[in-house]
Amino acid sequence: MTGLPLEGIRVxxxxxxxxxxxxxxxxxxxxxxxxxxESEKHVDSLRVVHPFALNPxxxxxxxxxxxxxxxxxxxxxxxxxxxxxxxxxxxIGHRIIExxxxxxxxxxxxxxxxxxxxxxxxxxxxxxxxxxxxxxxxMEGPNRDFLGFGAVLTPxxxxxxxxxxxxRPPIGVGTNYPDYVINPGHTVTGILAxxxxxxxxxxxxxxxxxxxxxxxxxxxxxxxxxxxxxIVESRTGNRHPTYTPHGAFRCADDPxxxxxxxxxxxxxxxxxxxxxxxxxxxxxxHVAADPRFATAAARKANEDALESTxxxxxxxxxxxxxxxxxxxxxxxxxxxxxxxxxxxxxxxxKARGYYVYLDHPETGRSAYDxxxxxxxxxxxxxxxxxxxxxxxxxxxxxxxxxxxADEVADLLAEGVLA
Amino acid sequence: xxxxxxAGLRVVEFADETASYCGRLLADxxxxxxxxxxxxxxxxxxxxxFYRDQDSPDTSIAFWVHNTSKQSxxxxxxxxxxxxxxxxxxxxxxxxxEDNPVGWMGERxxxxxxxxxxxxxxxxxxxTGFGQTGPHAxxxxxxxxxxAMGGIMTLAGEPDDPPVEIYGNQANVSASxxxxxxxxxxxxxxxxxxxxxxVDVSAQEALSMAQETAMxxxxxxxxxxxxxxxxxxxxxxxxxxxxxxxxxxxxxxxxLAPAGAGFPALVxxxxxxxxxxxxxxxxxASISGELNMGWITRLMSDPAAAQDVLPKVQHISDTVAAFFxxxxxVDCYIEGQNRRLLIGIVSTPKTLAEDRQLRARHWFTRFDxxxxxxxVEFPxxxxxxxxxxxxxxxxPRLGEHTAAILGALAGQTDVxx
Numbered sequence: 001m002t003g004l005p006l007e008g009i010r011v012x013x014x015x016x017x018x019x020x021x022x023x024x025x026x027x028x029x030x031x032x033x034x035x036x037x038e039s040e041k042h043v044d045s046l047r048v049v050h051p052f053a054l055n056p057x058x059x060x061x062x063x064x065x066x067x068x069x070x071x072x073x074x075x076x077x078x079x080x081x082x083x084x085x086x087x088x089x090x091x092i093g094h095r096i097i098e099x100x101x102x103x104x105x106x107x108x109x110x111x112x113x114x115x116x117x118x119x120x121x122x123x124x125x126x127x128x129x130x131x132x133x134x135x136x137x138x139m140e141g142p143n144r145d146f147l148g149f150g151a152v153l154t155p156x157x158x159x160x161x162x163x164x165x166x167x168r169p170p171i172g173v174g175t176n177y178p179d180y181v182i183n184p185g186h187t188v189t190g191i192l193a194x195x196x197x198x199x200x201x202x203x204x205x206x207x208x209x210x211x212x213x214x215x216x217x218x219x220x221x222x223x224x225x226x227x228x229x230x231i232v233e234s235r236t237g238n239r240h241p242t243y244t245p246h247g248a249f250r251c252a253d254d255p256x257x258x259x260x261x262x263x264x265x266x267x268x269x270x271x272x273x274x275x276x277x278x279x280x281x282x283x284x285x286h287v288a289a290d291p292r293f294a295t296a297a298a299r300k301a302n303e304d305a306l307e308s309t310x311x312x313x314x315x316x317x318x319x320x321x322x323x324x325x326x327x328x329x330x331x332x333x334x335x336x337x338x339x340x341x342x343x344x345x346x347x348x349x350k351a352r353g354y355y356v357y358l359d360h361p362e363t364g365r366s367a368y369d370x371x372x373x374x375x376x377x378x379x380x381x382x383x384x385x386x387x388x389x390x391x392x393x394x395x396x397x398x399x400x401x402x403x404x405a406d407e408v409a410d411l412l413a414e415g416v417l418a
Numbered sequence: 419x420x421x422x423x424x425a426g427l428r429v430v431e432f433a434d435e436t437a438s439y440c441g442r443l444l445a446d447x448x449x450x451x452x453x454x455x456x457x458x459x460x461x462x463x464x465x466x467x468f469y470r471d472q473d474s475p476d477t478s479i480a481f482w483v484h485n486t487s488k489q490s491x492x493x494x495x496x497x498x499x500x501x502x503x504x505x506x507x508x509x510x511x512x513x514x515x516e517d518n519p520v521g522w523m524g525e526r527x528x529x530x531x532x533x534x535x536x537x538x539x540x541x542x543x544x545x546t547g548f549g550q551t552g553p554h555a556x557x558x559x560x561x562x563x564x565x566a567m568g569g570i571m572t573l574a575g576e577p578d579d580p581p582v583e584i585y586g587n588q589a590n591v592s593a594s595x596x597x598x599x600x601x602x603x604x605x606x607x608x609x610x611x612x613x614x615x616x617v618d619v620s621a622q623e624a625l626s627m628a629q630e631t632a633m634x635x636x637x638x639x640x641x642x643x644x645x646x647x648x649x650x651x652x653x654x655x656x657x658x659x660x661x662x663x664x665x666x667x668x669x670x671x672x673x674l675a676p677a678g679a680g681f682p683a684l685v686x687x688x689x690x691x692x693x694x695x696x697x698x699x700x701x702x703a704s705i706s707g708e709l710n711m712g713w714i715t716r717l718m719s720d721p722a723a724a725q726d727v728l729p730k731v732q733h734i735s736d737t738v739a740a741f742f743x744x745x746x747x748v749d750c751y752i753e754g755q756n757r758r759l760l761i762g763i764v765s766t767p768k769t770l771a772e773d774r775q776l777r778a779r780h781w782f783t784r785f786d787x788x789x790x791x792x793x794v795e796f797p798x799x800x801x802x803x804x805x806x807x808x809x810x811x812x813x814p815r816l817g818e819h820t821a822a823i824l825g826a827l828a829g830q831t832d833v834x835x
Contacts, residue, residue, distance in 0.1 A: 005607040022627065030603050045676075051635040068634025072627075119804075143775035146755045147678050152762035155670040160661070161766050162585035164575060169661050170668055170764045171648040173584050174573035175630040182588075185595035190801040192602035193423035193447045197806050199609065201421070205805035213781050214800040216770055218439075218591045220483035223797040225467045226767040227782075228479060233467075233767055238562060238583050241466040241480075246562060248571065248580040259642035264581055266566035270461065274558075327557050334563035336581045338572045339629060339636035339643065346567075348554035354623050355633075367637040372624045373600025374549065377615035378607050 004031025004378050009195070010400075012100040013037065013077060014084075014093070014117065016044040018150060018179030019134050019211060020106035021073040023187040027102065028076040029371050029380035035096055035396055036077040038389060039084065040418045046070040047389065053363035064389040065362045071386035075358065075368050079387035080396040081418050084115045088416045093117070095401050098125050102191055106134040106211075109144050119206040128204045130194040134187050138210035150176025157215035162222055165237040178215045181372075186214045243270045244299040245278075248336055249311045251319035257340065263319040264336035267310065267326065272296060274331050281329035282313045282322075343367060360385035393417050422448020423806035427605065430511040431488070432495075432504075432528065434460035435561070435587065436621065437517035437545035438484035439594035444513070444601065445487035446799055446808040451515075452823060453488045454504055456495065459816045469790065476789065476815040483797070484594075486785075490814035491823050495526050504528060506827055509537055512608070513601055517545045520555045530616045540614040541604040545597045549620030559621065564589025568625030569632060576647035592628065593621035652718065654728045655735040657709060658684055661764065662739055667747035668764035669754070674711050678760035681709040684738065687757055693741040701730055702737075709734070785812040 009032040013024040021036070021044075028034040038044060047070045052060040060066075080096075083089040093115065097103050103122055105112065112118055112133070119131050133139055136148040136156075154160050154177055160170040190207040198204055216223060222233045238247035246268045253261040269275040272295060279288035287293065287309065292302040299306050314322045319335045326333035335341065342349055349355065356370045363385075371380035397403040397417070411417045427449040431441040438453075445451035455463070462484060463475040470477075491507070494500040505527050508514055514533065516523055523529050523544075530542040544550055547559025548567075557563075565571045565583045575582040600617040608614045626633065632643040648660055658673035658681065673684050685706050688694040697706050705727065717724050742750055747763055754761030763769060770776065781798040799808040 005603040005610075026599060051631050051638045053638045068638050069631045072634055137775050138779055141775045141778045143755070146775075147758060147760050148762060149672075149675075149677065151672055151675075152670060152760055155661070155668075155764040156762040158765040158767065158770050159584065159586075160670065161668075161764050164582055165579050168576060168579070169648070169663070170670075171576070171661050172670070173570070173582075174575065174645050175570065175628065177570070177584060177588075177628055180628040180630065181592040181595060181624065185592070185599055186800040189443055189447075189595065189598045189602065190803055192599060192606065193806065194803055196602065196606060196609070197421065197423040197803075199606070203805055205803055208802040208804075209800060210779070210802075212773075212775065213779075213798060216776070216781075217797060217800040218588070219586050219767075219770075220797040221467070221480045221586070222767040223770050224479045224483060226771050227795045227797075228469050229467060229471070231467065231767075235585070238580065240562070242464075243560065248562075248566065248582070250580065257642070258640065260577075260644045264566075264572075266562045266571065266583075268560045268562050270560060327554075330558045332558040332560040332563045334557070334567040336566040336571050337569050339569060339632040340640075342569050342626065342629070343633060343636050348548060348552045349622070351552040352549060352620070352623070354620075354626065363638070367633060369627045369633065370623070372596040372619065372626065373603070374618040374620075375600060375604055375607075375615055376618070377613060378603070380603075 002031050004380070006031035009033070009102060010100045011035065011102045011104060012097045014103065014105040014107065015134070017046060017106065018073060018176065019183040019187070020104055022180060023184035023191070024077065024104050025073055025075055026184065026188050026371070027191070029382060030378070032102070034077040035100070035400070036074060036079045036387065037082050037084070037093060037096065038079055040081050040389065041083055041085070043389065044070060046073070053366065061362065063362065068363070068366065071360065071363065071366070072368055074386040075382040076384050077387055078392035078396055079390055080393045081390035083416055083418055086416055088411065088414070090116050092401070092411070092416065094125050096396070097122050097129060099400055100126070101128070101130065102195070103129055103131040104187070104191070105132070109135055109139050123204065128198060128202065130191055130198060130204050130207060132187055132191050132207040132209065134183060134209040134211060136210070137212045139208055150179040153178055153211055153215070157212055158219045158222065159215065162219060162233065162235060164235045166235045170235065178211060182218055183209065183211050183214050239303065240268070242296060243268050244296055244303060245269055245306050245310050247307055249314050251314050251322055252316055254318070257338065259338070265314060265319045265322045266334050266336055268332045270332070275299065277329040278326060278331045281325050281331065284313060356382050358382060358385040361388065421806050423803060424449035427513065428452070428511050429513040429515055430454060430508050432514070432516040432518060432523065433545070434517060435462050436547070436559070436590045437515055437543070437594055437597060438462055439591050440543070440545060440597040440601065441488060441515050442484050442486050443594070443598045446810055448806065451488040452507065452819070453485065453490050453814065454493050454507065455490055455816060457492055463816060469794070482813040485813040487809070487811040488814055489819040489823065490817055491820045492817035501526050501528070503824060503827070507823070508533055510827070511540065513541045513543065513605065515543045515545070515597070515601070520546060520550055534614060538614060539608050539612050541601060541608050541617065542614065543597050543601045543604070543617040543619070545593050545619045545621070547621050549623065550616070550618045561587040561589045564593070564621035564625060567622045569629040570625055573629065573632060573643060573645050575645045577645055581645060589621045589625055593619050593624040596624040652714065654732045656714060657681065657731065657734045657738045662742040664742055664745055664747045664750050667766065669742060669747055669750050670762045670764055672760040674709055674714065675760055676711070679758035681706055683757055684759055688738070688741050691741070691744070693744065695737050697734060697737055702734055705730055706734060783810045785810065787812060789815060
């Protein structure tokens with residue numbers, strides 16, 4: 001007995017890449033048994049892309065089990081390999097779903113059709129199933145078969161156009177941002193709401209999360225501003241409609257920061273009080289009352305001058321020192337942290353134990369993102385590192401599906417469990 | 419109306435910018451979310467843009483988007499009476515949602531421990547910049563600080579520019595989404611066991627996963643991912659990879675990535691339009707036939723070959739870019755996708771509002787804003803639950819429900835609670 005909120009819930013995780021697997025990982029962290037269905041014949045691409053763990057001699061480890069990209073999204077799951085392009089494989093897939101409470105996928109509608117995983121088909125097998133689909137643009141509609149993945153989705157949702165410096169084209173945000181929190185988080189929110197409904201009524205349902213709709217919801221202000229006012233907002237860099245100064249300011253270089261020595265601090269003043277506090281904390285009290293900067297309206301009107309003034313105050317200081325000085329005066333400020341900071345240098349994250357280190361048979365001890373929701377009585381736990389490809393094929397077939405060893409051997413020989 | 423997934427769940431929200439989106443998610447799913455607001459409203463009610471330039475606490479679009487389907491009660495928590503009423507209201511809740519500085523609620527008699535003593539089943543969700551514990555728990559926070567300390571800002575933009583935030587208060591949104599999951603997990607647990615708990619969400623931690631591979635790259639290889647801008651790690655423009663100008667905007671292409679029809683299919687399209695130029699001649703024809711990300715990766719591992727071939731690759735890129743510039747954004751996107759090419763529209767607020775997929779799926783909704791004398795068209799919800807759809811109702815005017823909710827509360831005895 002774990003006492004976790006999802007104890008006794010089984011999840012059939014027919015997903016890949018980021019958006020699907022991360023959501024299923026959250027369910028595993030809070031007690032669900034998650035069966036991740038994969039195939040050697042078409043492995044999840046994240047298993048074979050960087051970053052790879054290193055050998056002692058500094059060369060990259062190889063194989064399907066050494067990518068940190070994959071592993072960080074799949075901790076605590078069981079992995080079965082199953083060829084869903086075969087009829088027998090589909091039948092086994094259906095048996096897993098029959099024994100599950102939740103089904104998750106982010107495959108395209110076309111693949112869902114091919115593998116016979118449409119909601120009506122699953123509900124016929126298991127009427128209580130909560131089946132979550134996270135296609136790019138929806139299970140229906142004129143663009144339902146449009147191709148995409150995170151890198152395409154970021155511009156399609158509007159994030160690229162709205163983010164970045166105004167003098168640059170809409171180059172995106174450096175990552176496939178919606179894949180990691182927005183889409184998996186919305187998916188899990190929908191699943192948990194559906195679980196509550198099922199607890200009360202016994203009824204399962206389909207949860208559809210078109211990734212386009214999920215992300216566009218978070219850009220609702222810009223969309224609603226166009227609908228209401230006909231205004232097409234665009235990139236404003238780090239500037240805020242009312243808070244000022246509001247941006248990232250360069251500090252003294254840090255030779256210990258690996259990869260790039262440039263260091264930056266984000267600073268935001270939400271009102272005149274925070275502006276005066278900032279001036280005082282940085283020893284520039286006389287500037288607080290400068291008519292160019294004394295009020296938010298004045299600072300907005302003179303924002304270039306404001307930014308170069310503040311920039312000058314911090315350029316020779318260490319970013320950490322600027323942050324601490326401003327925070328001591330209750331001014332929002334934070335170092336623009338890189339991964340080195342977050343894992344090794346941020347004492348706050350260490351004290352909270354956010355990152356979890358797990359022993360993995362191929363990568364060795366390695367870091368995983370911990371759960372970002374800390375439940376005091378039922379804290380989530382990463383019970384195991386990410387599974388090796390097919391690590392639990394036998395276990396799932398025998399323990400969950402009740403197959404005999406002979407049956408499993410035959411299916412292995414036929415290449416169905418591959 | 420259809421059944422609601424969160425019917426019967428009462429949430430009392432003491433939240434402004436950081437957690438309001440969490441409250442909205444719960445409210446659209448059918449929870450009764452009562453937002454307790456200070457006189458005059460919080461920061462979000464005063465954030466532009468405003469509906470038709472009407473600058474008032476009731477007409478902030480930024481507020482609306484994070485506060486649909488809620489009820490609003492104004493209480494002054496700086497007064498004894500206000501606090502007493504807030505406490506009484508809080509004890510009727512199944513869930514408290516708050517995003518105040520650490521300790522602020524406790525100082526007003528509304529902290530987790532105080533309320534739990536009287537109501538053991540209570541779920542209490544706190545959403546802050548850095549969480550309830552640790553050396554930075556008391557740090558002042560706003561969205562850009564979360565994006566900075568959450569590790570995503572350092573990855574965004576051109577290397578020569580300052581690191582840049584992602585639009586849409588994404589630290590607040592991410593923290594809210596993590597909080598919505600945590601709240602519902604705790605609700606499931608409380609409804610099973612009768613035991614409530616604290617759900618502690620830090621915006622910094624909420625964004626960590628969005629570093630993509632940066633965290634693991636440091637962990638495995640002791641290398642920091644840095645912002646690499648439009649070109650990524652390759653010193654030239656790759657053909658049909660990344661953002662491209664069109665007649666009236668931009669598209670983003672990933673034609674060399676494995677999932678789509680591939681580069682030769684793009685050259686076919688260019689040829690049909692008479693825009694293939696010299697791509698059918700050597701050496702470009704041979705290169706075009708082989709171009710994909712695997713080929714580029716192999717090329718880059720042989721510096722001598724790369725030096726010879728990359729200028730030719732740049733020429734192909736320029737030819738493709740000229741082709742894209744002859745089409746409108748929407749035509750390039752639709753026709754490219756019809757050809758199974760990985761091409762995405764760089765959507766603007768306008769093209770999203772006109773998007774044929776969103777329109778065909780009736781994603782947009784409407785609510786009556788009788789106080790404006792109008793019906794307002796509004797962006798929709800993130801998901802569709804077939805039995806218990808999320809439904810948007812008009813965001814509340816400031817204090818709109820004060821009399822009704824406090825009146826009902828006054829009529830309740832402690833025993834009835």
